Amino acid sequence: MAVYIIVSVIAYLLGSISFSIIISKKMAGFDVRDKGSKNAGSTNVLRTVGKKAAIITLICDCLKGVIAILIAFIAGKIWTNLDSALLVQLAGIFVVLGHTFPIFFKFKGGKGVATSLGVLLLTNWQIGLICLVFALVLMALTRFVSLGSVAAAILFPVLTVFITNNYLVHGNYIIFGIILAILVIFNHRENVKRLLTGTENKLSFKGTK
Secondary structure (H helix, E strand, O other): OHHHHHHHHHHHHHHOOOHHHHHHHHHHOOOHHHOOOOOOOHHHHHHHOOHHHHHHHHHHHHHHHHHHHHHHHHHHHHOOOOOHHHHHHHHHHHHHHHHHOOHHHOOOOOOOHHHHHHHHHHHEHHHHHHHHHHHHHHHHHHOOHHHHHHHHHHHHHHHHHHOOOOEOOOOOOHHHHHHHHHHHHHHOHHHHHHHHHOOOOOOOOOOOO
């Protein structure tokens, strides 16, 4: 039990490192949460700071998910009597929770999409790539980042039903997929409302550096 808790805490603390806030302060001199949509994510960094900062933020947020899953995987290899799949799932959930509610930044973080992508790509590269391509196609067609993010989140648990191979650690991932999807959708609840009312902002590269 102690190992499950330790892995979860490490994942949460890792997720709590909000690169969008750190990078916006370093590169632009302000907290990204005070500008634009006031969200601590790479899309808002793109709109308020620029392309370079957004790309760095996106990569770093994605790596948080990757590292959290790697830590859980290694723990499962060391403590072979534990449920390795459960360790991976706990790490995935808590790193996204940390990103959303970062303890280091007054629990006001991002929406967890990039971090979830890192989790997905390492947990099952096939599912991760399918969700990524699906999201990018929707974003390209509609220019709504939120629509692509929410749709990909919903697709994830559906894919776990049909894809049973290429997992880093084999196990049952349906509940895990549903929890991650709920987290992402919950974090996009205001975006969903705006999508339904036709007031959601479209992604634009105008004015970005």
